[in-house]
Amino acid sequence: MFSKILVANRGEIAVRVMRTAHEMGIKTVAVYSDADNESLHVFSADEAVFLGESDPASSYLNVDKIVDAALQTGAEAIHPGYGFLAENPVFAERVVSEGLVFIGPPAHVMAALGNKTTARRIMSDSGVPIIPGMIHTERDTNRLVDVAEEMGYPVLVKAAAGGGGKGMRIVDGSDALPEAAESAAGEALTAFGDNTIYLEKYLDRPRHIEFQILADSYGNVVHLFERECSIQRRHQKIIEETPSAAMDGGLRSRMGAAAVAAGRAAGYVNAGTVEFLLDRNGEFYFLEVNTRLQVEHPVTEMITGLDLVRRQIEIAAGLPLPFSQGDLFRRGHAIECRIYAEDPEADFMPAPGRILFAQSPEGPGVRFDHCIYSGFEVPVQYDPILGKLVVWAEDREMAIARMIRALKGCVILGVKTQVEFLLDVLSSDAFKAGDIHTHFIEEDHFATWKPDQSADCLAVLGSVAYDMVAPRVIPSAVARPGEAGWSSPWQTLGAWDIVR
Amino acid sequence: MDYKLRIQDAVYHVDAAAPDSTGSIRTVLDGKERSLSVCSVLNNRVNFGIDGRVANIFAVKTDEGTWVWVDGRARLVQDADKVDRRKARARSGVPSDVTPPTPAAVVRVLVESGQKVAKGQGLVVVSAMKMEITLSAPYSGMVRAVNTAVGDQVKPGDILVEIEAHEQGDQNE
Numbered sequence: 128m129f130s131k132i133l134v135a136n137r138g139e140i141a142v143r144v145m146r147t148a149h150e151m152g153i154k155t156v157a158v159y160s161d162a163d164n165e166s167l168h169v170f171s172a173d174e175a176v177f178l179g180e181s182d183p184a185s186s187y188l189n190v191d192k193i194v195d196a197a198l199q200t201g202a203e204a205i206h207p208g209y210g211f212l213a214e215n216p217v218f219a220e221r222v223v224s225e226g227l228v229f230i231g232p233p234a235h236v237m238a239a240l241g242n243k244t245t246a247r248r249i250m251s252d253s254g255v256p257i258i259p260g261m262i263h264t265e266r267d268t269n270r271l272v273d274v275a276e277e278m279g280y281p282v283l284v285k286a287a288a289g290g291g292g293k294g295m296r297i298v299d300g301s302d303a304l305p306e307a308a309e310s311a312a313g314e315a316l317t318a319f320g321d322n323t324i325y326l327e328k329y330l331d332r333p334r335h336i337e338f339q340i341l342a343d344s345y346g347n348v349v350h351l352f353e354r355e356c357s358i359q360r361r362h363q364k365i366i367e368e369t370p371s372a373a374m375d376g377g378l379r380s381r382m383g384a385a386a387v388a389a390g391r392a393a394g395y396v397n398a399g400t401v402e403f404l405l406d407r408n409g410e411f412y413f414l415e416v417n418t419r420l421q422v423e424h425p426v427t428e429m430i431t432g433l434d435l436v437r438r439q440i441e442i443a444a445g446l447p448l449p450f451s452q453g454d455l456f457r458r459g460h461a462i463e464c465r466i467y468a469e470d471p472e473a474d475f476m477p478a479p480g481r482i483l484f485a486q487s488p489e490g491p492g493v494r495f496d497h498c499i500y501s502g503f504e505v506p507v508q509y510d511p512i513l514g515k516l517v518v519w520a521e522d523r524e525m526a527i528a529r530m531i532r533a534l535k536g537c538v539i540l541g542v543k544t545q546v547e548f549l550l551d552v553l554s555s556d557a558f559k560a561g562d563i564h565t566h567f568i569e570e571d572h573f574a575t576w577k578p579d580q581s582a583d584c585l586a587v588l589g590s591v592a593y594d595m596v597a598p599r600v601i602p603s604a605v606a607r608p609g610e611a612g613w614s615s616p617w618q619t620l621g622a623w624d625i626v627r
Numbered sequence: 628m629d630y631k632l633r634i635q636d637a638v639y640h641v642d643a644a645a646p647d648s649t650g651s652i653r654t655v656l657d658g659k660e661r662s663l664s665v666c667s668v669l670n671n672r673v674n675f676g677i678d679g680r681v682a683n684i685f686a687v688k689t690d691e692g693t694w695v696w697v698d699g700r701a702r703l704v705q706d707a708d709k710v711d712r713r714k715a716r717a718r719s720g721v722p723s724d725v726t727p728p729t730p731a732a733v734v735r736v737l738v739e740s741g742q743k744v745a746k747g748q749g750l751v752v753v754s755a756m757k758m759e760i761t762l763s764a765p766y767s768g769m770v771r772a773v774n775t776a777v778g779d780q781v782k783p784g785d786i787l788v789e790i791e792a793h794e795q796g797d798q799n800e
Contacts, residue, residue, distance in 0.1 A: 479729070534699045536699075547699055586704055587639045588641070590632065591630055592673055596668050
């Protein structure tokens with residue numbers, strides 16, 4: 128087993144990985160940039176290596192610096208977390224070539240699955256159902272129109288190197304296709320350095336269901352059931368849960384088997400996630416494989432009782448899976464809410480600043496994987512994720528009630544978050560009925576959500592009580608931009624808007 | 628004590644009497660009388676009763692006002708008079724700076740010196756926190772100077788584009 132691991136990431140996931148390493152008696156090395164000087168992941172590690180300037184290219188995306196940090200500290204393996212270099216085959220390859228272990232799949236598997244059309248071909252060849260569409264990219268707009276007309280509109284233009292909703296356009300007819308193709312290709316070139324595009328049939332209001340898989344280096348592949356990730360905003364997940372209300376035993380078996388088949392077809396090793404779209408007729412189609420540990424992995428851990436990071440480390444250390452599919456069971460219901468420093472009233476725009484006061488929710492079945500503390504300055508240079516709030520309970524109804532309690536107790540003051548928005552979503556009839564799909568937030572009354580004004584009365588009286596009884600103390604003498612007392616530039620500066 | 632408090636666009640008047648011998652604070656808010664009894668204020672947690680019902684809030688006082696957490700709902704409770712004075716000051720200075728709201732990198736420059744622009748027209752696109760933001764013209768006029776180029780690292784306060792305003796009654800307005 129490794130004696131030292133470097134965690135090539137930051138924020139909550141770095142903290143989470145280090146916790147398991149700590150339990151396993153493995154020493155940890157953190158890497159950090161200027162902006163993360165006072166970040167929790169730095170304090171949580173046994174050693175920390177300073178990478179330099181904050182922009183990702185100079186820090187968390189800098190392969191040379193990270194490899195150097197591992198070599199210099201004597202780390203034997205690198206855990207990439209999610210995002211940053213986690214799905215970068217060049218990084219994975221380089222790590223291995225330096226004599227280190229990459230805690231993830233082999234680089235060539237990552238590369239094959241990272242290209243959407245190659246992945247679709249691999250699956251199609253192995254009998255895994257894929258979304259009707261192209262398995263090769265196409266540059267010629269006329270050919271694209273031919274294919275689209277044969278498939279039938281609406282179609283989705285997608286970037287082969289894409290992800291996170293970028294390089295995607297929905298097209299309703301042939302006259303809109305050329306412009307959409309060009310626009311998607313341009314966005315893909317900027318975001319991924321690759322402008323190749325293809326077409327897929329656009330499914331109406333599908334459910335986004337993903338299966339967790341684990342594969343060791345001896346050919347054993349198992350699935351750890353599904354996660355329902357349909358609630359998204361701007362194509363990014365915000366609420367995830369397991370089990371999915373759309374599953375019955377039969378569908379779960381078939382999709383689980385397809386996920387395992389997908390893993391085998393790709394020669395997958397370590398933890399991965401096979402994503403499917405489930406249409407309204409109960410048909411499922413392969414979407415893509417995420418060749419990393421995902422943000423929402425805790426919900427799977429809660430229902431199976433397994434530590435996925437531990438399994439990742441063990442697989443990377445050459446151990447076989449200690450269980451087979453028949454040994455795996457799920458129990459109860461788990462929900463995760465992602466907590467970001469964002470303003471739900473301003474289209475979820477990032478709202479960086481200083482967290483003046485934070486307190487974690489507690490109690491049975493509550494888990495908060497976060498990286499915040501009172502006084503923490505949320506860096507502007509990175510994704511503004513503050514943490515993931517996860518609950519487990521015996522059934523969905525209890526889990527919803529537990530999540531509502533947990534959200535109420537997830538105190539974050541000083542920066543705007545979507546906690547209140549999530550509270551209203553979880554409390555809604557639509558969510559409780561399990562009627563969820565990928566456009567839930569845009570439709571279903573949440574497109575024009577506003578905070579509930581009836582909470583103002585209690586806030587006003589509470590502030591009066593606080594003022595009359597508490598001493599007049601203003602926290603933190605050092606005035607820095609973003610600290611309470613300074614309006615966030617997002618609110619005060621004049622004419623600008625966001626182009627996505 | 629008279630409080631005139633503001634939460635976003637709503638203003639609330641609270642008339643609060645000094646705590647009596649039992650520690651109760653008689654308040655009147657929007658014509659409704661309520662009795663507050665504060666049990667504990669520790670580490671930003673205020674445990675108090677409203678007409679006998681227990682309430683727990685978390686609060687942090689700052690220059691801008693008091694941040695209050697009410698069961699999952701965060702509210703910034705401000706002194707309404709202070710907010711009005713600050714707004715009056717801000718209104719007298721029309722925001723005219725084309726500057727990024729956050730440290731960012733310039734990815735596209737959409738105009739050049741001498742070009743006529745309309746209010747709201749895109750001038751410069753910057754990238755920050757994995758998003759692209761278009762800085763647009765606060766009023767119509769002519770571009771007097773472009774002070775940046777693609778690849779520059781810019782920050783709030785840097786004037787990226789200078790625009791000379793048109794006279795009143797411009798049809799582009």
